[in-house]
Amino acid sequence: MKGITLSLGLMAATALTVGQASAETVTLTIESWRNDDLAIWQQTIIPAFEAKHPEIKLNFAPMAPTEYNAALNSKLEAGSAGDIITCRPFDASLQLFEKGYLSSVNDVAGMDNFGPVAKSGWSTDDGATTFCVPVASVLHGFIYNKDAFDKLGIAVPTTEDEFFAALDKIKADGTYIPMAMGTNDQWEAATMGYQNIGPNYWKGEEGRNALIKGEQKLTDAAWVEPYKTLARWKDYLGDGFQAQTYPDSQNMFTLGRAAVYPAGSWEISGFNTQAQFKMGAFPPPVKAAGDTCYISDHVDLAIGMNAKTAHPEAAKTFLAWVASPEFASLYANALPGFFSLSNQPVELKDPLAQEFVSWRGKCQSTIRSTYQILSRGTPNLENETWVASANVITGAETAEAASERLQKGLDAWYKPGK
Amino acid sequence: MSSVELDAPRRPVRWHIAVFLAPAVIVYSLIMIVPLFETLRSSFYRVAENQAYFAGLENFKTLFLDDRWAPQFWNALWNNFYFFLIHMVVQNPIGIALAAILSIPRLPGRTFYRTAIFVPTMLSFVIVGFGWKLILSPLWGVAPSLLDAVGLKFLFAPYLGKPETALTTLALISVWQYIGIPMMLIYAALLSIPDEIIEAAEIDGVTGTAQFFKIKLPLLWPTIGIISILTFVGNFNAFDLIYVAQGALAGPNFSTDILGTLLYRTFFGFQLQLGDPNMGAAIAAIMFLIILAGVALYLFVIQRKITRYQF
Numbered sequence: 001m002k003g004i005t006l007s008l009g010l011m012a013a014t015a016l017t018v019g020q021a022s023a024e025t026v027t028l029t030i031e032s033w034r035n036d037d038l039a040i041w042q043q044t045i046i047p048a049f050e051a052k053h054p055e056i057k058l059n060f061a062p063m064a065p066t067e068y069n070a071a072l073n074s075k076l077e078a079g080s081a082g083d084i085i086t087c088r089p090f091d092a093s094l095q096l097f098e099k100g101y102l103s104s105v106n107d108v109a110g111m112d113n114f115g116p117v118a119k120s121g122w123s124t125d126d127g128a129t130t131f132c133v134p135v136a137s138v139l140h141g142f143i144y145n146k147d148a149f150d151k152l153g154i155a156v157p158t159t160e161d162e163f164f165a166a167l168d169k170i171k172a173d174g175t176y177i178p179m180a181m182g183t184n185d186q187w188e189a190a191t192m193g194y195q196n197i198g199p200n201y202w203k204g205e206e207g208r209n210a211l212i213k214g215e216q217k218l219t220d221a222a223w224v225e226p227y228k229t230l231a232r233w234k235d236y237l238g239d240g241f242q243a244q245t246y247p248d249s250q251n252m253f254t255l256g257r258a259a260v261y262p263a264g265s266w267e268i269s270g271f272n273t274q275a276q277f278k279m280g281a282f283p284p285p286v287k288a289a290g291d292t293c294y295i296s297d298h299v300d301l302a303i304g305m306n307a308k309t310a311h312p313e314a315a316k317t318f319l320a321w322v323a324s325p326e327f328a329s330l331y332a333n334a335l336p337g338f339f340s341l342s343n344q345p346v347e348l349k350d351p352l353a354q355e356f357v358s359w360r361g362k363c364q365s366t367i368r369s370t371y372q373i374l375s376r377g378t379p380n381l382e383n384e385t386w387v388a389s390a391n392v393i394t395g396a397e398t399a400e401a402a403s404e405r406l407q408k409g410l411d412a413w414y415k416p417g418k
Numbered sequence: 419m420s421s422v423e424l425d426a427p428r429r430p431v432r433w434h435i436a437v438f439l440a441p442a443v444i445v446y447s448l449i450m451i452v453p454l455f456e457t458l459r460s461s462f463y464r465v466a467e468n469q470a471y472f473a474g475l476e477n478f479k480t481l482f483l484d485d486r487w488a489p490q491f492w493n494a495l496w497n498n499f500y501f502f503l504i505h506m507v508v509q510n511p512i513g514i515a516l517a518a519i520l521s522i523p524r525l526p527g528r529t530f531y532r533t534a535i536f537v538p539t540m541l542s543f544v545i546v547g548f549g550w551k552l553i554l555s556p557l558w559g560v561a562p563s564l565l566d567a568v569g570l571k572f573l574f575a576p577y578l579g580k581p582e583t584a585l586t587t588l589a590l591i592s593v594w595q596y597i598g599i600p601m602m603l604i605y606a607a608l609l610s611i612p613d614e615i616i617e618a619a620e621i622d623g624v625t626g627t628a629q630f631f632k633i634k635l636p637l638l639w640p641t642i643g644i645i646s647i648l649t650f651v652g653n654f655n656a657f658d659l660i661y662v663a664q665g666a667l668a669g670p671n672f673s674t675d676i677l678g679t680l681l682y683r684t685f686f687g688f689q690l691q692l693g694d695p696n697m698g699a700a701i702a703a704i705m706f707l708i709i710l711a712g713v714a715l716y717l718f719v720i721q722r723k724i725t726r727y728q729f
Contacts, residue, residue, distance in 0.1 A: 068689075070686070090690070091690065091692060092692070095692070098631055099468070155701070173729075182579075183579065183669075183670065184578065184579050184669065184670070185665060185669070186665070186667055186669045186670070187689075226494075238556070238557065238564075239554075239556050239557075240555075240556020240557065240575070240576035240579065241579070242576040242579025242580055242670065243554065243555065243556055243576030243577065243578045243579030243580075244556065244557060244576075244579070245551070245555075248555065248557050248558075252557060252559075347595065357702055369692065370690070375690035375691070376692075377488065378486050378691075378694075378722070379486055380688075380689075380690060380691035381690075382689055382690040382691070383667060383683075383688060383689060383690070386667060386689075387667065388670065390670060390671070391670075392670055394580075394670065395670055396581060396670070397671075409486070412485060412486050414487070414562075
């Protein structure tokens with residue numbers, strides 16, 4: 001409540017000063033959960049936009065990520081939310097659109113810069129209406145300690161056999177822990193494990209859509225295999241990985257104690273400042289050399305407009321700019337690891353980020369399998385996948401048993417084809 | 419004392435009583451009573467197509483019997499009882515023993531120990547949770563290296579990461595944090611036992627351990643009863659330590675899930691799981707009923723059986 005009154009007061013204050021300066025300028029307030037990005041918005045993005053559109057002022061008003069969904073909902077219900085809304089992917093935003101709080105952005109100039117996967121996070125189930133302009137996605141892969149690989153004479157693995165051979169070699173040498181990951185927080189095992197390597201097995205979008213349509217089941221080989229591979233990771237993790245948390249894994253890798261880190265691209269900027277050694281990255285290894293590779297290119301953030309905004313035209317102008325290559329390049333370079341979803345080429349300066357984004361050229365992109373539609377009911381498939389992935393690695397459950405349990409949970413509420 | 423004033427002729431209505439009570443009554447009603455009844459009420463409702471409708475006991479039926487909810491609920495309830503059991507078996511007896519030791523006259527360093535044992539109680543659960551997580555961390559924790567130093571490394575395991583040990587470990591951490599409370603209460607009760615009784619016991623030849631069990635302990639039962647009920651209420655409302663140490667999914671494999679964390683996940687949602695306020699309210703109602711039953715049992719059955727002594 002305090003936060004809301006405070007931001008209301010701020011909005012009123014800015015409205016007043018702007019009103020005095022010039023009657024024609026409008027101020028758009030942007031709701032966001034990215035309070036980490038405040039400096040980037042104020043120093044880079046807002047000046048760039050205001051230079052082009054002097055008649056529109058922007059007020060970036062972020063809040064804590066954990067409070068965002070609840071606070072935004074109550075602000076929208078009370079009619080006090082900002083003009084521009086930062087959209088979470090999938091159901092959280094879809095719900096807002098269905099309640100009439102978000103406008104369609106189909107007619108915003110520049111929407112043809114985005115492909116269907118990019119739009120999938122913020123479209124109705126039939127894909128006809130998109131309600132937020134896609135901004136950023138995160139990629140999965142493995143970050144490795146280049147110095148360690150050079151010292152042990154290991155080439156970057158491209159197939160699964162090479163991958164495990166490399167891990168064996170690191171383990172035999174004993175200087176480094178082969179892989180930095182723990183199962184304590186559970187989501188690491190699911191997000192950096194299962195969703196990282198999985199797309200190569202279920203063939204990305206093909207398998208994901210088949211699962212949604214009910215043509216495939218989680219008990220099919222394509223969905224069980226990644227769990228089996230994950231179970232093999234156990235031998236390469238550090239001592240006591242069962243109680244190792246996410247920050248533990250990060251520190252373990254950046255302190256140079258581990259050689260391979262199953263990663264999300266959001267780690268890049270943090271690792272760049274923390275790690276004292278050279279780093280490289282490779283995409284999830286494929287089964288056999290020459291197979292098509294698939295990567296998890298997960299949509300994460302988009303920007304939409306409040307349906308009840310007082311300045312719809314100004315909001316649309318801003319959204320058109322967000323859809324432009326200029327914004328894409330500004331954003332992606334300010335936040336290496338958060339990649340633009342635009343089809344337009346974006347020049348990246350960070351080498352590690354360049355490596356990650358280059359996979360888009362040679363591999364097929366897909367989003368995390370559990371995010372669209374399949375996590376709407378109880379039990380929640382995403383949360384169950386966390387538990388299952390951690391269980392499979394610790395050995396508490398076999399790959400088959402875990403898959404069977406997940407499919408049973410899904411069957412309990414999900415009827416495909418509806 | 420007020421009998422002096424009673425002699426005065428019929429006095430006007432004593433408005434000041436109402437006025438002085440009003441702030442407490444209003445604030446308490448607004449922030450405790452009203453939300454409590456709202457929660458109970460909403461546990462009987464469900465939402466379909468953005469419309470709340472009265473569903474009777476449907477939510478509770480789902481919670482107890484439905485395949486999708488019941489295993490989680492019973493698991494959380496059992497874990498909660500286990501959590502409480504550990505406290506009753508470990509925390510309270512040790513608390514009483516500590517108090518008994520501290521009340522020995524002329525014990526050197528008594529004030530130091532009294533303070534040191536009580537300090538964790540005043541720490542934030544966030545500090546306690548993170549602190550113990552670090553101590554027990556297999557990577558950087560002091561526990562493995564300390565055990566190694568005395569040659570007991572084999573005793574160490576990633577206790578918080580194993581389904582078999584995680585809940586017990588957390589319960590013991592909680593015991594470590596809150597042991598100061600039973601200790602202080604018992605200590606105060608021990609100090610208030612009049613010297614005459616102790617002297618009389620000594621004259622009759624009851625000393626040492628026998629004196630504790632035959633004279634002091636019977637005088638402590640009312641305090642122990644209060645402590646038990648405080649532990650019960652505290653444990654069935656517990657949430658913070660588990661949330662800080664293991665997150666809202668109460669891993670590994672839900673082995674540390676208690677009613678508080680289940681309520682949190684259900685009510686507020688978690689990750690992709692959207693919040694379900696009505697099912698959440700149903701879980702909250704169950705927690706309320708369990709605590710109510712426990713307190714009622716204590717007040718109407720146990721407390722009446724406890725003999726009280728007036729000095």
